[in-house]
Amino acid sequence: MRDKRMTADEVVGGIKDGMTVGIGGWGSRRKPMALVKALLRTKTKDLTIVSYGGPDVGLLCAAGKVRKLVYGFVSLDTIAYDPWFKQARETGAIDVLELDEGMFQIGLKAAAHRLPFLPIRAGLGSDVLRYAPEIRTVHSPYDDGEELVAMPALKLDVALVHLNRADKHGNAQYLGPDPYFDDLFCLAADRRYVSCERIVEQFDGPPQTLLLNRMMVDGVVEAPGGAGFTSCVPDYPRDEQRQREYAAAAGDLEQWPDFYERFLG
């Protein structure tokens, strides 16, 4: 079996200007921050970022990496709003596709299933469709004839996710309570990279915690603490102190360079 171990820098070396990058986790939970950090150190730009957004989005906006953002929300959970995301939006610095969370999921699922779209009710009547006129509706071909949103596939060039454990072949395990959507991100992407707290020879715990198998993964990065200050339970909870420092620095241009240097290490 193939040994897929790589460095974070090797992973982001394959990310080119203009690519669409999906980032796993949810809000400020189990974000692949080691991979995001590596991406921040590159000169890559004009990315389309697809994320249930947390500080990954804020940091990439701060670094000017984002041309377009696809999201249902951006939040730090215990801090409602990410200051860099707010600033990017309020200065008109980025294009956006703002979706309902369920539309986001079904868009990834359509990509994962190699379908052009999947139908969903979410979005009807709301302003999602007003600000995203490219999203169309379809009518049920059956007797009910109901109008539904035809959520287009959210196809990704690259998926970046962080799990608790992985083996060198790309099988990977989550040990927290929620898989989030990391498997869908991988299935929706052409190239799939998982960072993990620890590379293991054998997995402990119930096999249904093995969220990713090796045909869903192209590269494995061992990155202890790789979710940064976001949570990666049970290995560690969110580092609320460091998150507060991030949010405070993000709201203060004088503090930011110092924080950012320390953050990138």
Added chain:
Amino acid sequence: MSDVTRAEICVAACADLFAGAGETLASPMGLVPSLGARLARLTTEPDLLVSDGEAFLLTPESTVEGWLPYRKVFDVVAHGRRHVVMGANQVDRFGNQNISAIGDHARPTRQLLGFRGAPGNTINHRTSYWVPKHGTRVFVEKVDVVSGVGYDRAVGPFHDIHRVVTNLAVLDFATPDHAMRLVSVHPGVSVDEVQQQTSFPLVAGNVTETRLPTDEELELIRTRLDPDAKRDREVRS
């Protein structure tokens, strides 16, 4: 029991949102609605399902009775057996809600959370709103960005905006054109005061006074659900 606080009245009003819900997933956002859902579960609605806000369904004794990660929440949303109580940065007379952005969406003056699950929630199952500070900036003539869908834009078979509970009053949409109606004002609040804090005219025919929590409810709120009285920080008396 004496000295009932406004927050405690709001908790009981939130508990009443779930009357008759049975085996339905209660998804309250914010402290007071969460206390309300758990209070309902302990009193009138023992069949209610309540999550820990993460991935587990918990019994009143905090033992895990179910697993509900986000992906399965979306299944419940589509399936419909859910009553969400969302916040609202803005809400209008037909129950349209905004948690996305203030101003022009293309370049907002104030970016908020985003659409979150509001479009899907409101089109799929019963939705209520909790507003801890009832004021004209929240209760607007027209929301800037429609996140949760109101009655004037409702489509599909499952749209059901139930009530709005605030620090001042309980409101619903039980009028011929589904315009917002004042159901009850909390003790010590006048109809005029609620109207003054609302940017559009409220239907206000038979307005009652919001009920006080029972002694049993107060005991549960104070000793079991919220012994540190965090509720009094979300709603000042």
